[in-house]
Amino acid sequence: MTIKSGDSELRIVDILVGEVWICGGQSNMAWTMRGSTNADIEISAANFPEIRFLKLPNVASPREQDDFPLGKPTDWIGKWQKAVAPEVQNCSAVAYYFARRLHRQLKVPVGIIENSWGGTMAQHWCNKNTLKQIPEMAEDIKKFDEKYQAWIDGGKEEGAQKRLAKDLADWEKKSAEAKAKGEKEPRKPNANQYKNPGDGRQPAGMFNGSLLPIANTTIKGILFYQGENNSFGTSWKPFYRTFPAVISDWRKAFKDPEIPFGIVQIAGWSNRRSMQYDMNHHCNVVREIQMDTWLNTTNTGLIATYDTNSNGSIHPGHKLPVGERSARWALSEVYKIKRFGSNDPLEWKGPLFREAKFESGKAFVTFEEGTDRGLRLDQDVDVGFVLAGKDKIFHHAKARITQSKKDKRPQVEIWCDEVKEPVAVRYAFSNLPIGGLMNAREIPAYPFRSDNWPMTPHQSTGSYIRRVK
Template identity: 35%
Template sequence: MQTKRKTSLLSLLLVFMTASLQAEVKTPAFFNDHMVLQRNISVPIWGWASPGELINVSFGDQSISTKADKDGKWLLKLKPMEANLEGQTLTIANHSIKNVLVGEVWICSGQSNMQWRLSGAFNSKEEIAAAKFPAIRQLNLTRTAANLPRTDVKGEWTVCSPETAKDYTAVGYFFARSLYKSLKIPIGIIDASWGGTGIEPWIPELGFNMVAELEKDKIELHKILPVNDKNKQKWNDYLDELESWLPGAEKRVSQGSLPLNMPDRPDSGMPVTHHGMTKIFNSMIHPIIPYGVRGVVWYQGESSWGQGDYYFFKKKALIESWRELWGQGEFPFYTVQLANLHKFNEKAEGGDGYAKIREAQKRSLELPNTGLAVTYDIGNPVNIHPKNKQDVGKRLSLWALAKEYGRKELVYSGPLFKKLHNSGAEAIVHFSHIGSGLMVGEKKGLEPVKKTSTALKGFAIAGEDQKWYWANARISADGKSVIVSSDKVKKVMAVRYAYRWNPIHSNLYNREGLPAAPFKSDNW
C-alpha cells in the first residue's frame, strides 16, 4: 500500500506542521531568556517556519537572514563573538530573547551524581546563600526519552542566584564557579543528566556503528531500524496503519475524546523505558545539536560498573559520535572517575566492584582531548551519592583551565601510571603528572589534601607465580617514582594500586594535592 498512498502520513504531518507554523517562526523550546551563547565560534541559530519564509535574526551589531527550506527548517550562524557580561537581546523574526550573554558553554551529562542538586551537597545552606553569580546560567533540560530522534526538547535557562542555585547540578555549579572565578566571563551549563541511567541510552545509532567492538550491540539495535528490506517493510506497514488510524483519531479529538488504539511501532525487543539504547540521546541530546558548546563533563558509570573493560568501547562510541554529530571537532570531554564505595577489600589482588570500570574510564584518556577527575578519596563508603561535589567540580575545572583556557602553570591531573621497571626484589613505578613531586597525603572533608608522615599504602605486587601480596612502598628520594617490594616476592612482575571498590587507604598524591589514579600494570 505504501506506494499508492493518496496522502502519505509524512505529507499529512507536514501539512499539520506547516499550518501550525504559518503564523509564527519557531525556535527550539530551550531558546529562552538568560541563555548563554558560546564565544569565539560561529554560533548556530535555527528553527522552523513556512517553506521559503524569510527569517531575520539580529544580535548585538549583527543582522543576518535566511530562508526556510522546503521542509520548513532554517539555520544560520552568527559570526564569532568575544565574551560579554552585558545581557543583550537576540531577536528572531518577531520574537525577542532577552538577557543573553556570550561566554563558555559546557554540557553536564551522566547519571545521578551529575543530576545531584546543590541542595544536597556539603554545606548546602551556605553554598546556596553565596551563589550570587548572575554570569553563571543553567539550562535544565526536561528528562524525556524517545524511540526515534526528536528535533526539540523543553528546557529553561536560569540566572544563578540563591533563589535558583539550589536546583543546579552540584558538580556543574562548582565546575562553573571555578571557571568563572578564574576567567571572569559568563559560564553556561547545560544539565543533560538522568539518575540511574546506563551509558547505552546516551549513545546515538551512529556511535554503535562507529566502534567495531560494539558489533553485537549494533546488531541488537538494527533488529528494528529501517536498515534492510525486511525492516523497511515493517516500518511501511506501520505507517500504513497510522494513516488508516488518523481519520478516526481526528474525529474523536474533534468530539473531545481521546483517540483509541494507536498502532504500536515495530517491536524492538528493547526496554520500553528510558533505559533502551539511544533513547535518551534521541530526546535530550539530538534536539540540542548543533548548539554552540565548548565541551562536555561526564559523570556516569555506577549503573554500568559490571561491564568492566567493555565499558571503554561504549565510552568511545559516546565521545566520538557526539563530536561527529556536533561538527565542532574534537571538543573536550572530561570524565569523573567513580568514587569509593562499600567495605575495604583486604585481598591484595583487589579487582572487586568498581575496579575494572575505573580502568575503563581511565582508558578513555587514550582518546584525544579527554580528561579524568579522580575521586576515590572523596566518596562515602556507605552512600553512592557522596556530598563532596565541591572537589569534583574543582578537579574537572583544572583540566579545562589548563587545557582549554591557557593556564599552563596549573597541575591538572594526579599521577598516572607510566611504566614499571623491574629490577629484582624491588621494582620502580614511574608516573606522569607528578607535578612538583609525589607525596603521601590525607584528605579530610572539604579541607585541602595535607602531606603526612604515614606509610604509603595501596600498592600490591606479584611475581612470576601471579600471586598477589601487599607491598612495602616508599617514594623515591627525588620524589618522582615509587619503589615497591615484599619479602614474599623474589622478582616483581606486576603492580596494582587502589585497584578495588573502596581504595580508601590508598594515599599517593602529587604535592599539588591530586590523587594518583588507580591502575594495574598487568593484563592477567
C-alpha cells in the same frame, strides 16, 4: 533584544554572552547542590548571577529528535536559572563548582547545560548506527526493538492500558481467592511494565531524545560523568567500545571532531570494608577503560575522584573536589591558563603511571614527567599498594618515596615480606580504593596496574582483557 515582524514584537531581556559547557552523564552529574556536602552553607552563600544553568528534561526516543516537549511554565526543568540562592539548590553540584571556578578565573559569564539521566549506560548516549557495529550490543538492540514493536502492535498506550486493567482485575480475583485459602497472594501487576518502552532507558535513546535536540548549540566543551551503571553485572562488556563512542558520536553531533571532552572517572562505592581490596570488581574495569579512552583520544581529560567517597555510597556527597579538578583541566587545556607567577601550564593531572621496574625483591614505580612534582604520600600513609609474584596472588605492600638513581626524579619504592620476587604492582585498584599518593597540588594519583592479566569480574561470564595501554 527586540525582534519585530509586522505588528508583532518580542522583547527578550537578561541576555548574557559567555562560555557554555554541557555537563552530562548519569546520577552523579545530576546530583544537585541540595544533596551535596556543605549544602547548608554553599546554597545560601551562592551569589553568581552571571552563572546560569539549564537542566534539560529526560527525554528518550527510538528515533532521532530535533526538539524537546514543552514542560509546565512553573517547572524549573527546561528553564534557565541563576546560580543564586535558592535557585542554585537545583543545579548539578559538580557543574556548579566547575562553573564557579571558570567564572572566577575567566571573569566572564558561564552557562551550564546539564544533560544527565540517572541509571543510564554509555550505550544509551551513543548513535544507534554506531551501536550496530558493536557485537556485544546486538542482543540488547534486538531485545529492545522486539519489546518496542510488541508495544506498537499491541495498540500502543490504549492497548497497554486495556491490558493493565484486565491484568489488575485478574489479580484482584486471584488475590482474594488466595487470601480466602490462607495462601500467598500473587504479585500485583506493575504499571511501569505497561509503559511505552520508547520513553525509557534504551540503546541510543538518550542520544536521540536528549542530545540531538541541542546539537546546534554553540558550546565550548563537554564534561561527562558516567560509568557506574556499566559496572553492574555484565554491563562492562561493551564499555570498551561504547564509552569511546560517546565521545566520537557527540563530537559528530556537534560537528566538531576536537571539541574538548572531560571524563570524570567514577568514584568508589560500597559500605563493605572488604570491597576496598576487591580487585576483580567491575569498577576497576570501568575506571581502566576510562583511563585508556583518555590516553587514546585527543583533546580529552581524565579527572580522578576515588578519594571523594567517605561514606561508601555510590553517590559521594563531596562534589567540590570533582568540580574544581574538572575546572583545572578546562582552564589548563582549553583556556591555556598558566600557573600564578609562572609561564608553566596550570597543573591538573595527578601522578600518571609510567613504568614499574622490579629489582632486589622490590618494585620501583615512576610517573609521567610533569605529573610527579612534589610526589608524596599523604601523612606518609602507604595504603593502596599491592604486589604479586608469578603466582598472581596479590598482598598488601609497604611503600615510600625515594629518588630514581637514573634521573633523580621521585619514585615509589614498594616491597612486601610475603612476595620475595614481585612481578606486578597495583595501586588504588579496587572497588572502593584507598590511597594517599598525590603530587604537590594534592591531586591524587590515578589508579594503575603494571600487569595486563585477565580479570574475571563478579557475576560475569568470561574475562576482561585490557585491549589498549
